[in-house]
Amino acid sequence: MIQSFRLESGGLINRDKKISFKFNGKNYYGYEGDTLASALIANGVHLIGRSFKYHRPRGFFGVGVDEPYAIVQLYRNGETEPNIKATEQELFEGLEAKSVNCWPSVNFDVGAINNFLKIFLPAGFYYKTFMWPKSFWYKIYEPFIRRAAGLGTASIKHDKERYEHKYEYCDVLITGSGPSGLASAYSAAKNGAKVILAEDKSRFGGTLLTSEVNIGNQSGKEWADSIISELKEMPNVTVKNRSQVFGYYDHNMLVMSERISDHLPKTKKFHPKQRLWYIRAKEVLISSGSIERPIVFGNNDTPGVMLSSAAKEYMKVYGVLVGKKPLVFTNNDSGYETAIEFKKNGINPIILDTRKEPQSEIIEEAKNMNINIKNSYVVVAAQGYKKVKSADIAKISDNKEELGSIENIECDCICVSGFWTPTIHLASQSGNKTKFNEDIDAFVPGISKQNEKTLGAANGIYTLEETLKDSFEKGNQISKEITNNDNKVSFPNVVEKKSTVHDKFWCVPLPKGKNYKRFLDFQNDVAVSDIEIALKEGYRSIEHVKRYTTLGMATDQGKTSNLNGLQLVSKIENKVVPAVGHTTFRPPYSPVSIGAIVGREVGKHSKPTRKSPMHSWHEKNNAVFVDAGVWLRPRYYKRGEENLFEASKREAKNVRTNVGVCDVTTLGKIDIKGPDAAELLNRVYTNAWLKLPVGKARYGVMLREDGIVMDDGTTTRISENHYHMTTTTAQAANVLSHLEYYLQLVWPELNVNVVSTTEQWAGAAIAGPKSREVLRKLFPKSDVTNEGLPFMGYMEGDLFGVKAKIFRISFSGELAYEVNVESDNGYFMWKKIIEVGEEFGIQPYGTEALSTLRIEMGHVAGSELDGRTIPYDNSLEGLLSKKKDFIGKRSLSRKAFAAEDRQKIVGVVPLDKKTSIPEGSHLVKDSNAPLPNPKLGYISASCWSVEHDNPFSLAILKDGKNMIGEKLFVMSPLKNKVIPVEIVSSHYVDPKGERVRS
Amino acid sequence: MLHIKCPHCGMRSQNEFSYGGDATVKRPELGKEISDQDWDNFVYNRKSLRGKHWEFWQHLSGCRQWIKVQRDTATHEIFKTLKANEEIS
């Protein structure tokens, strides 16, 4: 293919480096420095997609971030990415892209039939039509909409690319490297401030790359280049291109996405694809410039209709002509600059100026170049389907309401300029109260809420000299306050052509008898008629009009459509624009990849993985692991072909008959020291703690202030003022914060220190009737008899040269011990336990067997202490001290907590002694009762009782105290199960607790 | 993300802290008779003010100290931070 629209010379592209790429399966060539858009235009490709609603042909409208049309599906290095703007995507060797929204193809699109049926697709169409009948939604409407709509297809493959996050602090963050960004960065940097200058595009300089100006005897581009190279040399300055500051959050935190590798055929080794910067800036200078806004006219969405500034940039930066018979339609002087650029490149443009007799230096220059200028003229409608072929134009009356006779002139592109809209998104996001500027018919930043200032065109300042002056000064001023340096920068001499005022005209009236679609929002296909309907139907608030019509709700967030929409509402409503107000700008300014937001925290990096020191032993011995919070714990140890049920039954049974060992390292451990430690425990736990002797452990329950059980565990008095507290695995962090809250804020007079020691100790629970035999072998020098180490006793021991803490506590209901050693010795301890336990038939057991053992003995755990139960509900009321006050005690005397028929923990056994009971099932009196069937309680935990060899569950049951012996039904609609059951005591094993004391 | 000045560590990002509720609520003394209404006020009833609000935060991933922060609930502006033992004036 020949690049038939490429100029012979010029542009900032590298013509020495040809780049091949594919679009919709066809091969093309472009140059290094092209975007996909500029390369396609150079090749004469103008049809790039179909519109969202009507599937009308779509071409290019802009040249950068504001592009509403040219959205493609990108293929790069075996991956695909949707929603890529062709105007932003830099060309690389082997790039492949495809149109979206086209089915079956961009040239023949079934959805375009919507266009001919557009009478059925007015504003609110989706709301009105797809509302009823309700049953149609899932089967008919939604699949239809999903196929016809959408801006591409997300990949369902795992994303192999790496995305990084970075946190940065700076004195001044400057968003945009146009004239105001460069000038302010330069003077702030000269004062020694730590500056970050962010530029969204690959090239620095903004409008300086395309405007005919002179700064200090240099062209705009030369000046920009010299400033940038100087800034890059300064150690206090970070200059970043391809970096979009897209969000302004609280306390001057801004987020920037840096596209590090998107412009390369593939990401370099050890490089991320993108990097998200969280920047906390002392001051922010917003230099985001302005976006040209369109004038609204008939069929103004036809490919070939585009912003005049874009046409100029395609010529000046990319050496590409957007057309060879251009029509420039303008209400201000900017259109003339585009026309002049065409003329310089040997193309004869025609200018239609809505103004009657404008006069300025730029207009004079155009006249001197013999450019055909038609004053008081408008484009009534573009003609042509897949590309502009001609334009219907007409003279317009001075009051801009009457059109003269329609003339048709041939053209292949219409370059529109309806003046400039400051890019106030970041300022608005920061909480700035924006105000309407009558002179430019647009909103500009007003009163700041955070430390931000807006410069240059983003602030509605449209002359270079004023912009530079203001920006040099602001950069100096704010940095001076931070660094106390005042290094004045000499102001360069600026030459620019003066322009005259623009015409506030923005929408061409319809000629009589014609009903052209005049589009406001090009990405969401919102036309003038849609807004009119919305207002007719009674929508008033601009926020409602927006949602009803979807104006400005597309991925471009209405960058080119917002103001014209407001103009229209204000005209119909006969209100001034500021009275209509604008919709809220929200981050992100431009779409950001989900990958960049997620960063490195994907897959196994999404959360830390904590492993006990014995983990490698478990792995070697066929442990199947389960996530317990961030911990990995053995769920069971697989032997042969065993499944979970068989293995856990074997392990639990072995604990009841012989002895088992379980890794309990994950239990929360808190070291408590200080003369008031006992007093703290006495206030935190519900039972009495002041008289616990040294060398003894006690079980305790702690409540929240509202009386709900927070956690349980044992605490051991190691020495006079030293206690060792254990918590459940899940609540470890909360309990520590809870203790710190009371010690620091409520009872600072208590002299106590608390610190987490969870990771300092490795723990093993040795449980079963033969556990004492194992202990004897482990600690031959210690007296571990029932007298030497009684139930709830504690001692220190010597485990083959390793110091150990031995607690005689039990979670399983059997005679049991917990041995703790320093984490580094955990593996050694475990090996020794297995070794000496072999002769007693010791087996490791996992969390599944652990659960079975605790459930059948009725020991409550997380599924009962679920943040909804009080001590009574868990049959822990015996632990409530009557003599002393404690956290949450007062709440227990609230009426509901003292109700006679209060819920209580019970045991549940299926009548057939066979059917397993699903956890979470409901308990009801009558399984056939009409719905809603009154629920009496719920199953909190289920197991297969190894003691009785039948299923057993725990439940929290209304009036549980009086329900023992009752026959009820367990219902699980989810599992479609109804099971007749008997209510029994929650202590299904050794109800008198003799074994633990044996 | 808020930027909170820990009186012990200096300016830190919000993700190092956890929120701990209204700092003007005082826990009733232990063992003291208290009416149902007063107890409910302590446990449940909060004003949910718009504007300046003293609240507890814990510098969880830092020094682990509980601190007092005066924040505007509407604008997130932080006016003052105090150590646990400093009285709200």
Ligand SMILES: [Zn+2]
């Ligand atoms: Zn701190």
